[in-house]
Amino acid sequence: MKRALMLWLLLLCAGAAQAHKASDAYLILEADATGLSERVDIALRDLDRELQLDADDNGQLSWGELRARAGEIDQLARQGLDMTLTDADGGRCVPQTLAPLQIETRSDGRYAVLQRRWQCRAPAQDLTLSYRLFAASDPTHRGVLSLRGPAGAAQTLVLAPDGHATPLRLGAAHSLLSVLRDGVHHIWIGLDHILFLLALLLPAVLVREENHWRPATRLRPVLLDVLGVVSAFTLAHSITLALAAFEILSPPSRWVESLIAASVLLAALNNLWPLLLHGRWRLTFAFGLVHGFGFASALRELGLRREALAGPLLMFNLGVELGQLAVVAGFMGLVWGLRRRPGYPRWVLGGGSLLIALLALVWLLERSLDLDLLSPR
Amino acid sequence: MRRLPSLLALLLLSLRGLASPYTPQADEEVLEQLPRRLAAVPRQGLALPQALGLAQAALQRARQEGDPRELGRAQALLAPWWHLPAPPPAVRLLRASLLQTQHQFDAALQDLDALLASAATPLALRAQAELTRAALLQLRGRWPEARSACTRLAGLSYAALGAAVEVHGRVCLAELDSLQGRNESAAAALAQLARYPQAPTAWTLLLRAELAERRGLAEAEALYRQALQAEPSIYTRAALADWLLARRRWAEAAALVLAHQSNQAELMRLPDALLLRLAIAWRAGGDARASEAAAQLQERFEATALRGDGSAHARERARYALDVRPDAGAALQQAIANWALQREPADAWLLWRAAQLPAAPKPLAAQARQAFEQFRRESGMQDARWSAAS
Numbered sequence: 001m002k003r004a005l006m007l008w009l010l011l012l013c014a015g016a017a018q019a020h021k022a023s024d025a026y027l028i029l030e031a032d033a034t035g036l037s038e039r040v041d042i043a044l045r046d047l048d049r050e051l052q053l054d055a056d057d058n059g060q061l062s063w064g065e066l067r068a069r070a071g072e073i074d075q076l077a078r079q080g081l082d083m084t085l086t087d088a089d090g091g092r093c094v095p096q097t098l099a100p101l102q103i104e105t106r107s108d109g110r111y112a113v114l115q116r117r118w119q120c121r122a123p124a125q126d127l128t129l130s131y132r133l134f135a136a137s138d139p140t141h142r143g144v145l146s147l148r149g150p151a152g153a154a155q156t157l158v159l160a161p162d163g164h165a166t167p168l169r170l171g172a173a174h175s176l177l178s179v180l181r182d183g184v185h186h187i188w189i190g191l192d193h194i195l196f197l198l199a200l201l202l203p204a205v206l207v208r209e210e211n212h213w214r215p216a217t218r219l220r221p222v223l224l225d226v227l228g229v230v231s232a233f234t235l236a237h238s239i240t241l242a243l244a245a246f247e248i249l250s251p252p253s254r255w256v257e258s259l260i261a262a263s264v265l266l267a268a269l270n271n272l273w274p275l276l277l278h279g280r281w282r283l284t285f286a287f288g289l290v291h292g293f294g295f296a297s298a299l300r301e302l303g304l305r306r307e308a309l310a311g312p313l314l315m316f317n318l319g320v321e322l323g324q325l326a327v328v329a330g331f332m333g334l335v336w337g338l339r340r341r342p343g344y345p346r347w348v349l350g351g352g353s354l355l356i357a358l359l360a361l362v363w364l365l366e367r368s369l370d371l372d373l374l375s376p377r
Numbered sequence: 378m379r380r381l382p383s384l385l386a387l388l389l390l391s392l393r394g395l396a397s398p399y400t401p402q403a404d405e406e407v408l409e410q411l412p413r414r415l416a417a418v419p420r421q422g423l424a425l426p427q428a429l430g431l432a433q434a435a436l437q438r439a440r441q442e443g444d445p446r447e448l449g450r451a452q453a454l455l456a457p458w459w460h461l462p463a464p465p466p467a468v469r470l471l472r473a474s475l476l477q478t479q480h481q482f483d484a485a486l487q488d489l490d491a492l493l494a495s496a497a498t499p500l501a502l503r504a505q506a507e508l509t510r511a512a513l514l515q516l517r518g519r520w521p522e523a524r525s526a527c528t529r530l531a532g533l534s535y536a537a538l539g540a541a542v543e544v545h546g547r548v549c550l551a552e553l554d555s556l557q558g559r560n561e562s563a564a565a566a567l568a569q570l571a572r573y574p575q576a577p578t579a580w581t582l583l584l585r586a587e588l589a590e591r592r593g594l595a596e597a598e599a600l601y602r603q604a605l606q607a608e609p610s611i612y613t614r615a616a617l618a619d620w621l622l623a624r625r626r627w628a629e630a631a632a633l634v635l636a637h638q639s640n641q642a643e644l645m646r647l648p649d650a651l652l653l654r655l656a657i658a659w660r661a662g663g664d665a666r667a668s669e670a671a672a673q674l675q676e677r678f679e680a681t682a683l684r685g686d687g688s689a690h691a692r693e694r695a696r697y698a699l700d701v702r703p704d705a706g707a708a709l710q711q712a713i714a715n716w717a718l719q720r721e722p723a724d725a726w727l728l729w730r731a732a733q734l735p736a737a738p739k740p741l742a743a744q745a746r747q748a749f750e751q752f753r754r755e756s757g758m759q760d761a762r763w764s765a766a767s
Binding site for chain 2: 021022023024044045046048049054059060061062063064066067100101102103104105106107108109110113115134136137138139140141142144156158
């Protein structure tokens with residue numbers, strides 16, 4: 001026992017040195033309209049430990065030694081990774097034969113790359129995985145799964161080799177129509193964008209004369225004004241939405257969110273103490289640029305693939321415009337009807353703008369200082 | 378929702394470089410240098426003594442070669458007992474060491490505490506548990522508790538085990554003294570203890586080397602070299618490399634690190650701690666391969682983060698952000714995160730360095746400075762690397 005004691009004592013300072021990458025395998029699954037491509041990367045060191053691939057036992061694993069055992073390697077991988085895949089119609093997808101073995105160089109050594117396709121009759125939908133690769137020889141091993149659904153929505157999971165079944169839903173493909181709906185949805189739930197628009201539209205049905213608001217008499221100039229404001233907003237946010245979606249520009253989200261709050265605040269304050277009456281479209285354009293970056297983060301959450309971004313981007317933007325148009329039309333109808341009421345300037349324009357300004361101020365503080373003043377957003 | 382962009386970025390990074398699986402040209406092409414082949418972990422569990430022996434050997438190799446797969450192997454060998462709430466004492470002790478090596482400090486401490494609290498733990502195992510626990514407490518900066526443990530080891534409780542345990546206890550006390558600023562007396566004590574035949578040679582040499590470096594003495598280098606010769610561990614090699622780096626001896630530092638492996642052309646076999654030193658040496662020395670080493674290191678950090686144990690790398694990440702890809706904010710963040718886990722002189726030095734960065738974000742720098750100053754006041758530690766400057 002004393003000998004053992006001596007040996008062990010040497011381990012004392014080991015703690016600090018032991019930060020190193022442990023054994024990982026990488027599973028990359030990408031679903032598409034007709035099936036799924038499966039790629040499994042397994043470290044050659046792990047494979048050799050399990051299968052003794054180094055046939056001449058010289059401590060060096062050659063391509064010939066590896067290639068000769070491709071079948072066994074695949075068998076090991078399939079025993080370690082149990083997958084069932086069904087498509088949107090509930091049909092079982094069928095794994096095809098293994099593609100020729102390849103090699104990947106990673107930061108901690110070389111990996112065998114096993115690839116095959118799963119053929120489905122409809123878009124792949126439900127995936128059940130149970131992982132037990134190297135469970136008996138290295139319980140600290142992990143499978144790092146990155147999964148892309150048919151629409152490109154990506155997720156990453158770390159799988160322990162415990163054999164538990166993990167059900168995963170790949171999700172239906174984002175059809176262009178669904179992206180359009182997402183755009184509409186985003187503007188409708190995006191209270192800050194709506195309030196920015198409302199703050200701009202509230203005074204549109206009035207005319208400012210000698211420091212007093214009067215109801216507008218003719219519809220045409222009002223509509224032209226609204227058209228100018230809405231077009232400026234649309235043009236501006238479309239530009240930045242595209243720039244951000246293609247990752248040409250991506251300002252920090254805290255700045256963007258704070259500036260959006262500031263834009264709402266300024267638009268509301270301009271109603272209470274009018275500084276800028278004519279050519280409000282310029283202000284709208286400037287702030288529209290900021291709102292576009294905000295839309296981009298919502299688009300990003302759909303996890304679309306960059307190479308297939310143009311169509312969805314267009315549809316998403318169109319959705320935003322349609323949603324915006326609906327809000328503008330409904331709201332203009334309402335305020336056009338109300339504009340002659342004596343209380344409109346004070347209560348609707350003034351009170352409404354004040355409420356909007358207060359809310360925007362809270363947002364601005366929250367977002368710029370990273371506080372949580374109201375309920376969780 | 379707001380965190381999503383960064384997650385996506387991480388994912389994109391993880392997928393980067395994936396576009397390039399290739400087919401080797403010739404059957405003779407060597408793809409991988411393999412470690413010594415070991416007997417496979419048997420499907421039917423081994424008897425306890427064999428399993429323990431093999432698992433201990435695996436832990437020892439992990440320390441010398443830096444491959445955490447050995448830790449997984451040790452755990453696999455102990456599988457029949459691993460998840461028991463109270464496994465046999467010898468297994469529990471080994472489990473604690475494995476957990477400690479994987480930076481699961483609290484779980485390791487729980488096992489060690491339980492071993493010491495149980496009357497069923499044999500005396501020799503108890504002594505090992507005591508010493509392992511002392512080392513862990515010292516690493517965490519819980520020095521009074523570590524001191525009690527070392528005092529017990531040096532005292533009568535373990536006298537029945539012979540002089541070796543007492544010598545270990547006294548080495549451990551001398552180390553604690555050295556951390557608390559009693560540099561001269563600690564150095565004298567360690568030099569004297571080194572002459573005992575029962576003294577743990579490599580450990581004592583390493584402690585003396587580290588202390589000499591903190592005292593700013595040139596004799597540190599010879600001591601580091603002797604320690605490395607006595608026991609070629611990664612920790613010691615990295616410490617000697619740091620000594621050379623601090624003296625701007627870039628080429629020597631790089632050569633020392635590369636001497637760890639036979640195939641010097643392949644960086645991917647180097648343990649993280651050594652690859653880090655190599656990246657620093659190459660960058661500072663203007664070597665053309667510097668960016669390659671830095672990129673590999675970055676990739677490993679990302680792969681580890683993806684796996685979910687990024688915090689195990691905080692010390693390396695802090696150093697990386699200080700010396701490889703300068704980033705004041707990241708250096709501070711990592712140094713502070715590391716400080717919550719580990720409080721050895723190397724960690725204090727990183728914290729101090731990060732806090733000095735001119736471009737550092739103010740609140741973080743203030744936090745680091747405050748933590749450092751508090752530590753310095755309370756510990757009394759003296760270190761030539763920062764004592765003179767601050």
